[in-house]
Amino acid sequence: MKLVIYPAVDVDRLSRICEAALPMDVINAGTLEIALNEMENADAFFGKLTPELLQRAATLRWVQSPTASLEHFVFPELISHPCVLSNMRGLFSDVVADHVLGFILCFARNLHIYVRQQQQGLWSPVGDQSYVANFVNAPGTVLPMDRAHQHLSDRTLGVIGVGSIGQEVLRRGAAFGMSLVGVDARTKTLPGVLDDVWPVERLPDLLQVADYVVVAAPLTPVTRGLIRRPQLRMMKKSAVLINVGRGPIVDLDDLIQSLQAHEIGGAALDVTDPEPLPADHPLWTMSNVIITPHVAAASPKIAERHLETLLENIRLFVQGKPPATQVDKAAWY
Template sequence: MGSPTIAVLRQKIHGLSANDYATALRDELPEIDIAVADTPAAERELVASAPIVTGYDLDAELIETAENLDLFAGVYAGVDHLPLDTFEANDVAVTNASGVHGPNIAEYVIGAILSHVRGFPRARRQQEQRTWQSYPARELQGSTVTVVGLGAIGSAVVDRLDPFGVETLGVRYTPEKGGPTDEVFGFDELHTALARTDYLVLACPLTETTRGLIDSEALLTLPTEAFLVNIARGGVVDTDDLVSALQANRIAGAALDVTDPEPLPEDHPLWGFNTVSITPHNAGHTPRYYERTAEILADNIDRYRNGETDFENRVV
């Protein structure tokens, strides 16, 4: 198979433009024609003719008209926003960007845990008040960190925890596969892991199994000094139950990059807790985002040109 044209959709990801993505792709694939449309009409025309399209989302009606389309390369790890049934009905393979977020989100998790351990939020509040007052701090070493979800992101978190001398517990759909943690549990054993947890990291997709996974019962099972970090999806945590647990001091606090609802309304009670840090779903932001996405697509282009269909990160 010859050199295919890759159509880059006009959507912006994490503040990076389609042209930024095209530049990263040209660096990885200098012999491939990388086309970026600058208007909606030009984009429709490009999608209608290109064998490979990459971007965040593609309208189902456009897919129906894309007679040459063989592969849609998504630039997000999640694919729940995509019309997967339409892709499948039109025999279009779909890949995601799983693994792109690993390094940067893992750094966010480590930073959030260490900030809590060393009391940095309290230090910042005292600095703003110009108050010199000693306060107790903890050590991360010797604690137990539970990571729910052992995909690319969860595994990256576990790798970066290794130098800190912690015990790691993993929770995943298929515990029989093992994982990088010291112990691995299935979702049916979640509470066994939670009862031993000092720091709970949520790195799982939002599914029927995980929606509301961290509810009042789970929060009650966690030790009172446990700290929650959610970089998964807001819906994995029951927000009302979390607020109740924080109000009753049933957990020590939380670092939330995702919330339910999202964006979090300005009058929501979560904003008012000194023990909660909130970021606007940007743990995955990195200037190297498109560079890593381009690396995945470059590997799949090699497979495509060889007539292969076992694409890396294929979901359809």
């Protein structure tokens, strides 16, 4: 058996791959020409597969993507090919969920507003502070207290896409005492957290009840443009939309219009379409929007997790077993 790697990996990583792959031969292709020649009798492939490489493959049975998302990896010939495809899902679940809870806490406690005020040397509590004894209220935006500073246990968290990331988001929401709802095409229940995960047909129900709507779904032909103006209008006027999935799932033009029309309360985006977001984009200057530059998955632990997932799937392949992170090629996840 033969595993072809292209582009080539570093020496340390290659050593661990070769150990896991025994007795399979491992070709660490340093050039496209080498990769093309070696693909003719390759059983497995890791790296960036192209139609040109796949066309050379006569015995290919397994492909391992180096990424979790597959919108830039799959292509028609790969979908129709009999080989098994696996991805890198699960590497970032806890990290991205932490990022989501950071967004939620910012909106619940107005931290994004106070950070901006700090830069101006401005002491201006949000909301009516008359309930505080002997407090002299400084000028500021007056909101009802139930909106200005929230108890998360009084709020509902809705997650679109209850995969590995969505599940971790819901677990964190449960720890804060939030009410939980979720929609997913496959997941039916999250034991100990959410007994009934709704089918995607109930997305309107989720949008209507959730105070925080988290997009944690992968980008697929089905989810592209999933959140547009009609869906945003279903949300509570005080609700916050959070996107840590993929930028094209949320139509930014429609989101801007909804924010400007006060149809929703705010948005937190780690992903946008396009990326990077242009410097003159109107979202940058909206006080009820938080933008982070696609860093929700950033963590010093990811590189080792990435390698361990690859090694596990290699060992399973050698044993004649399916990879732990096998995907549905046609569905892109």
